[in-house]
Amino acid sequence: MSAYTYRVRSQPNYPSLKWDVSGARHLLVILDLDTNSIAELCRSPCPGPLEILVRGEATHPALIPFNKANILIHSFASMDTLIVALENALDQTTMGLRLYALGHEDGLWKCNKAGQKVGMSRDEIQLAQASTTGRPVYCVHCGHHMNLIHTNITVCTGCKRHLLVRDHFSRLLGAYMGFQIDAESPGLIPAVEEVFP
Amino acid sequence: MSAMRNVVVSRIQSLAPGIKEFTFVAPPGEELSRFSAGSHIVIHSVLKGKPHHNPYSLLGSPDDPHWRIAVRRQEVSRGGTAYMHEELKEGDTLRVSEPINLFPLVRLGRKYILVAGGIGVTPILSHAREMSRLKMDFEVHYAVRSAEFLVLSDELRALAPGRFYTYFDSEQERPDFKQLFGNQPLGTHIYVCGPSGMIDACLNAGRAAGWPESHLHSEKFLAAEHGEEFTVVAAQSNVTITVASDTSLLDALEEAGLNPPCLCRGGACGQCEAEVVSCDSEFEHRDIFLTDAEKSSRKKIMPCVSRVKGGTLILNI
Ligand code: FES
Ligand SMILES: [Zn+2]
Numbered sequence: 001m002s003a004y005t006y007r008v009r010s011q012p013n014y015p016s017l018k019w020d021v022s023g024a025r026h027l028l029v030i031l032d033l034d035t036n037s038i039a040e041l042c043r044s045p046c047p048g049p050l051e052i053l054v055r056g057e058a059t060h061p062a063l064i065p066f067n068k069a070n071i072l073i074h075s076f077a078s079m080d081t082l083i084v085a086l087e088n089a090l091d092q093t094t095m096g097l098r099l100y101a102l103g104h105e106d107g108l109w110k111c112n113k114a115g116q117k118v119g120m121s122r123d124e125i126q127l128a129q130a131s132t133t134g135r136p137v138y139c140v141h142c143g144h145h146m147n148l149i150h151t152n153i154t155v156c157t158g159c160k161r162h163l164l165v166r167d168h169f170s171r172l173l174g175a176y177m178g179f180q181i182d183a184e185s186p187g188l189i190p191a192v193e194e195v196f197p
Numbered sequence: 198m199s200a201m202r203n204v205v206v207s208r209i210q211s212l213a214p215g216i217k218e219f220t221f222v223a224p225p226g227e228e229l230s231r232f233s234a235g236s237h238i239v240i241h242s243v244l245k246g247k248p249h250h251n252p253y254s255l256l257g258s259p260d261d262p263h264w265r266i267a268v269r270r271q272e273v274s275r276g277g278t279a280y281m282h283e284e285l286k287e288g289d290t291l292r293v294s295e296p297i298n299l300f301p302l303v304r305l306g307r308k309y310i311l312v313a314g315g316i317g318v319t320p321i322l323s324h325a326r327e328m329s330r331l332k333m334d335f336e337v338h339y340a341v342r343s344a345e346f347l348v349l350s351d352e353l354r355a356l357a358p359g360r361f362y363t364y365f366d367s368e369q370e371r372p373d374f375k376q377l378f379g380n381q382p383l384g385t386h387i388y389v390c391g392p393s394g395m396i397d398a399c400l401n402a403g404r405a406a407g408w409p410e411s412h413l414h415s416e417k418f419l420a421a422e423h424g425e426e427f428t429v430v431a432a433q434s435n436v437t438i439t440v441a442s443d444t445s446l447l448d449a450l451e452e453a454g455l456n457p458p459c460l461c462r463g464g465a466c467g468q469c470e471a472e473v474v475s476c477d478s479e480f481e482h483r484d485i486f487l488t489d490a491e492k493s494s495r496k497k498i499m500p501c502v503s504r505v506k507g508g509t510l511i512l513n514i
């Protein structure tokens with residue numbers, strides 16, 4: 001059974017996080033402090049030892065449900081330091097761990113990649129989108145990666161082309177494909193709208 | 198039925214009491230197809246007028262021009278093994294299926310643990326050979342009744358030097374699954390083949406240690422066990438057949454000239470699934486393919502290993 005189901009055009013579908021009772025230990029990565037998602041997850045107690053990596057302050061009110069003596073919370077100022085810490089933790093730990101990631105899509109797939117790097121399978125990792133639907137975008141023309149794109153059309157920061165942000169998602173790249181929108185009629189750019197709040 | 202071919206028995210060698218190794222080559226002018234690690238073939242034999250179909254793992258190297266299997270003689274459930282041990286001679290020609298792989302290797306792991314019990318060592322040997330070739334990190338645990346049954350161990354030891362562990366029942370030795378599962382890095386996969394009791398103990402220990410199903414791999418060849426005689430009606434073909442107590446439902450259908458689909462003949466692949474129209478007795482499901490819910494629904498049966506306890510079974514075939 002896979003944790004994600006595909007919608008049309010390979011767009012990932014993110015169910016909300018649920019503690020996996022088949023796991024022996026649990027590692028939760030909070031990329032964005034989303035109070036509602038955390039509250040929902042905490043409606044049931046974690047079934048085993050839990051450690052948390054969070055981007056932001058460990059004292060943030062959203063983390064109150066985790067204020068228990070036996071839960072270790074490590075806080076990180078940036079995504080990069082958090083991902084490095086995650087990679088180290090996964091490299092050191094043993095089978096039986098379940099990985100949960102909560103936050104924006106770009107970060108989710110970085111966590112997924114860290115898991116895959118040490119040979120974790122889909123049934124050991126859960127990803128849940130929270131706080132924003134801003135998309136990671138990959139420019140198919142110059143290979144540039146952009147993050148948190150909120151609009152249907154965006155200018156590639158690599159090659160300056162106007163890209164249409166497609167629903168086609170690549171798990172390998174952890175990004176949506178961006179294609180030049182005015183390739184056939186240069187300069188003809190439809191209205192830019194915020195569609196991924 | 199999967200594609201069939203002839204092979205010639207080029208060598209028969211006794212490995213241990215009741216265990217023989219057979220080497221097959223292609224008939225003159227032909228070549229055997231290559232296979233992947235974990236594959237098996239199904240051998241068709243006729244003993245005392247009764248057809249038998251038994252699956253055996255290929256234990257040789259895919260690079261060899263021949264195929265190798267090892268067969269333990271089993272008294273009751275697998276008549277075909279008696280044929281292999283007593284009737285078959287070097288130079289004989291056999292009818293076999295092309296290789297089928299239902300126990301393939303996942304290549305994304307960081308580490309592999311191979312566990313063999315008794316004659317279940319055969320697919321484990323072919324996996325060990327593949328892992329050694331691909332320079333994967335793996336170790337082998339091999340449990341047998343006593344030292345004399347430790348077959349094929351020289352090959353295994355050479356493939357996994359320093360990482361080959363043996364256990365003798367006679368010495369009260371047994372793999373400590375709890376410990377084995379307790380301390381493995383993320384990305385570890387386990388492959389187990391052996392008697393049902395050992396497979397269950399192994400998989401349960403893995404689950405208890407929090408391992409996900411995707412990292413637990415097992416292979417169990419099931420045999421069509423004997424049971425009560427019953428009547429089967431193939432509704433579409435309008436044929437009524439008596440299934441004798443020592444014949445499998447699949448064999449009986451084939452003997453009657455029906456050609457139901459099948460592949461593994463061991464209750465694992467799902468190919469032979471048949472729809473039940475009605476049944477006036479109890480089911481004896483022995484496959485590992487149908488879910489428990491499907492089994493209790495009385496709507497499906499796997500004729501290769503399962504049967505009913507007397508009465509009449511009507512199938513939509
Ligand atoms: S032939 Fe494979 S399950 Fe019956
Ligand atoms: Zn670009």
